[in-house]
Amino acid sequence: MPEVFEDAPWVRKDSLVVAHRLRTYYTIKPGLFAKPRYVKAVDDISLGIDRGITLAVIGESGSGKTTLGRTLIRLLEPISGEIYFDGVNITHMKEEELKKIGFRRRVSMVFQDPYSSLNPFHSIHFILEEPLMIQGVARDEREERIYKALEEVKLTPPEDFINKYPHMLSGGQRQRVAIARAIITNPDFIVADEPVSMLDASIRVEILTILKDIQQRHKMAFMYITHDISTAKYFSDYILIMYAGQFAEYGPFRDVIKNPLHPYAQSLIEAIPDPDPSNRLRERKVAPGEPPNLVNPPSGCRFHPRCPYAMDICKRQEPPVVEARPGVFVKCWLYVKR
Numbered sequence: 001m002p003e004v005f006e007d008a009p010w011v012r013k014d015s016l017v018v019a020h021r022l023r024t025y026y027t028i029k030p031g032l033f034a035k036p037r038y039v040k041a042v043d044d045i046s047l048g049i050d051r052g053i054t055l056a057v058i059g060e061s062g063s064g065k066t067t068l069g070r071t072l073i074r075l076l077e078p079i080s081g082e083i084y085f086d087g088v089n090i091t092h093m094k095e096e097e098l099k100k101i102g103f104r105r106r107v108s109m110v111f112q113d114p115y116s117s118l119n120p121f122h123s124i125h126f127i128l129e130e131p132l133m134i135q136g137v138a139r140d141e142r143e144e145r146i147y148k149a150l151e152e153v154k155l156t157p158p159e160d161f162i163n164k165y166p167h168m169l170s171g172g173q174r175q176r177v178a179i180a181r182a183i184i185t186n187p188d189f190i191v192a193d194e195p196v197s198m199l200d201a202s203i204r205v206e207i208l209t210i211l212k213d214i215q216q217r218h219k220m221a222f223m224y225i226t227h228d229i230s231t232a233k234y235f236s237d238y239i240l241i242m243y244a245g246q247f248a249e250y251g252p253f254r255d256v257i258k259n260p261l262h263p264y265a266q267s268l269i270e271a272i273p274d275p276d277p278s279n280r281l282r283e284r285k286v287a288p289g290e291p292p293n294l295v296n297p298p299s300g301c302r303f304h305p306r307c308p309y310a311m312d313i314c315k316r317q318e319p320p321v322v323e324a325r326p327g328v329f330v331k332c333w334l335y336v337k338r
């Protein structure tokens with residue numbers, strides 16, 4: 001049996017990407033002499049992602065998904081907890097060390113906005129060549145890899161695209177270039193942060209299919225961040241539902257979607273549009289109210305002010321994470337045997 005963390009038994013220690021009790025806070029200084037305050041954007045998250053596996057991270061806007069993704073690839077430094085990548089503790093490594101161990105080559109990110117993520121003054125050729133030059137890849141090999149990456153994202157024939165500039169491409173084509181740039185260094189782990197939310201609905205599936213094909217062909221670990229569960233179904237193996245910077249529910253994707261346990265997960269999943277027209281008038285329970293302020297989150301369970309099942313203990317004490325069904329972990333007092 002692979003070893004798991006005793007206090008986070010859903011996380012295998014030998015996964016490619018491991019986060020253990022991760023906390024990332026932003027510091028805000030309201031004035032020169034005022035005491036700093038902290039936005040608890042990621043507050044005690046543990047997860048593991050294996051090679052060839054996609055974890056969908058779902059939650060409302062402001063729930064800490066982007067902060068989590070950026071922390072895992074060390075664009076941010078956590079204030080506590082640990083991050084392991086391929087067995088190496090990278091939690092507080094300096095940039096030079098991260099480069100030295102090849103971490104920067106082995107991870108990459110696809111951002112939400114294909115309009116601002118590509119430098120408008122650089123040609124597609126340069127955008128794709130730059131990461132390879134930084135790595136010291138020889139010229140002939142660079143050309144070969146640029147062509148291959150464009151073919152992988154189905155921008156073919158590549159000659160039609162390499163000399164173009166981002167403004168000459170559609171939103172979908174730009175996002176394909178962003179994906180090509182993300183995969184050109186052959187990473188082992190990709191964080192895709194809402195990669196299709198700014199694209200026209202008609203091309204979302206196409207882009208998601210490209211991502212899925214690439215992820216499977218190269219057996220990458222993949223983190224797909226979205227607030228839209230219906231897009232995650234295209235390729236997610238596991239799902240982590242976050243609420244207000246914290247863990248709500250984790251488990252196999254289909255299992256959780258079919259039978260969510262956390263009241264927040266239930267309200268999110270109930271809110272997915274139903275393709276069956278006969279169900280369109282069915283009432284859907286979306287949790288009323290707003291997500292909390294993460295500077296001063298509610299006591300106890302952070303979801304209690306919006307929870308239809310809130311009990312006294314939920315207001316007073318933070319719930320532990322328990323295995324409510326085999327393989328499905330929930331941070332909710334409803335499932336704690338007392």
Ligand SMILES: Nc1ncnc2c1ncn2[C@@H]1O[C@H](COP(=O)(O)OP(=O)(O)OP(=O)(O)O)[C@@H](O)[C@H]1O
Pocket residue numbers: 026027028039040041059060061062063064065066067068227294
């Ligand atoms: N640089 C920053 N400084 C201070 N607070 C920040 C910063 N970036 C994000 N936050 C806050 O941290 C919390 C989590 O934000 P984050 O962007 O990680 O959430 P998210 O779930 O990805 O939301 P979205 O889907 O809107 O991007 C929010 O309250 C946000 O306002």
